[in-house]
Amino acid sequence: MSSEYVLEAITITKRFPGVLANDSICLNVRKGEILGLIGENGAGKSTLLKILNGIYPYGSYEGNLMLEGKELKFSSPMDAMGEGIGYVPQETNVLQNFSVAENIYMSDLKLLREKGKKDDGSPFVDFKAIYGKTEQLLKHIKVNLDPRADVRKLSVGQQQMLMIARALATNPKVLILDEPTTSLSSSDVEGLFEVVRALKEKGTSVIFVTHKMDEIMELTDRATVLRDGKYICTFEKAQYDRKQIIAAMIGREISDLYPRRKNKPGEVVLRVENLTVAHPYIANTNLIENVSFSVRAGEVLGFGGMVGAGRSEVCMALYGMMPIKSGKIYMHGKEVHIRSSQNAVANGISMVSEDRKHYGLNFMWDIQKNIVISNLKAISKGFFVSRKKITERAAPYFETMHIKAPSLGTKVANLSGGNQQKVVIGRSLNTEPKVIILDEPTKGIDIGAKSEIYHLMNQLAEKGTAILMISSELPELLAMSDRLLVMAEGRVTGELPKEEAEEVRVMELATVTFKREKKQEGEGN
Secondary structure, eight states: OOTTEEEEEEEEEEEETTEEEEEEEEEEEETTOEEEEEOOTTSSHHHHHHHHTTSSOTTSSEEEEEETTEEEOOSSHHHHHHHTEEEEOSSOOOOTTSBHHHHHHTTOHHHHHSSOBOTTSOBOOOHHHHHHHHHHHHHHTTOOOOTTOBGGGSOHHHHHHHHHHHHHTTOOSEEEEESTTTTOOHHHHHHHHHHHHHHHHTTOEEEEEOSOHHHHHHHOSEEEEEETTEEEEEEEGGGOOHHHHHHHHHSSOOSOSSOOOOOOOOSEEEEEEEEEEEOSSSTTOEEEEEEEEEEETTOEEEEEOOTTSSHHHHHHHHTTSSOOOEEEEEETTEEEOOOSHHHHHHTTEEEEOSOHHHHTOOTTSBHHHHHHTTOGGGTEETTEEOHHHHHHHHHHHHHHTTOOSSOTTSBGGGSOHHHHHHHHHHHHHTTOOSEEEEESTTTTOOHHHHHHHHHHHHHHHHTTOEEEEEOSOHHHHHHHOSEEEEEETTEEEEEEEGGGOOHHHHHHHHTOOOOOOGGGTTSOO
16 A cells, blocks of 8 residues: 555445446545545445445455555444544434433443442443533534533534534544535534544545535545446546536536526415424424415425524425424415325325435335335225336336436335435325425435436426425525525525525525514523
């Protein structure tokens, strides 16, 4: 191994049944470098990261890993952590019933037991030591979290920052960040970048995986491109050219990322009046307060706001995933009562959740079963399900969504995150909805797949489907929406037609604060 590199992956090959995920891939990282790792969904990035992290143990792949001149033969993620490799996965993975501090140091048994024993000699948890060390760590890495906070009450973005803090607690030589900004607000992203740059200054190497070209251009020192399971090339900072990098990623140029839509919205399909949703954990507090809006046939209504503004909660309530405290919902002028996702689907509402891991997929099933399960009537007669109809029903969505897999019989667990997202969208479309809710539909999706989803949205709108779209990527939201509803602190702060929706105006509305009513004092954060 060259002394120039702290970590090297040499001709890594990894096979799954019917899939060659990594084909002789090479990757190298210099000390104190921020290396961008980019490629389309299905390019092999996640598989390579899991090899580097020990999730796929030595012997399950071909090739070699080297760290500071030493060959690595991990049997588990704990081995990788012990050798100095920290890993923050794309999917949120925290212990919901514990505090921030316990999440960070759960695996550090020495810290948990180091101060004091009971009379019988058995160890017990020293919470004072845990909270103290956590406070020092969070202050050092500039993460604004309370060590004693209940993780269940944290937003998705805060949970993401918690996972980063947990990885940094081990003082890694190489830190792997897999799509770390997908759930973060703009201020959280800035804070993360400060942390990453500080790590670089201290000599820590960072592998930064992202689909966002702006982040590659701004943060990284080099960028390695994978495509179809193979190493394509590495760009030095001085060679960065946005079009060339995108062309290397997808093998073609995309001239118009946000396609224009010519159709005109029709009649009102969905109308919501004074929707209020109670907080599930904090008494006398509402997550959503008197939210009203409407969306027309063939219209894309965008929801803008910061992380935690309440956008997802509004849509989850409309889909029956959160109980509605008060308010009314109308479909085509008729009041409907939605208490479950089955009620929502029956009334013509479908949803693509931000969290596909928990709400979108059955990972033990294949692609076609995941798609057709949303509409059993279309594939069954009485109590009997037709295998032929399952395939016939799923095949058009498989083709339309350009899902990269050997066949409809491929298990969803073997797909990349982006292709899993495509399956979720196909599953929602299979219900033939009048209103479809897209909550962060391009989260963790590469540029090529984003373009495909934007074209699909336009096709749906042209057919008269009403679309509610939540996105934390403001350029995407502004480009794809016909109107924009902006929220802050669980309330609507403004509604903007497309011609008035500018980034500055949206951010002004997204950062509005409200005074707390006296009855809510002492309710918590």
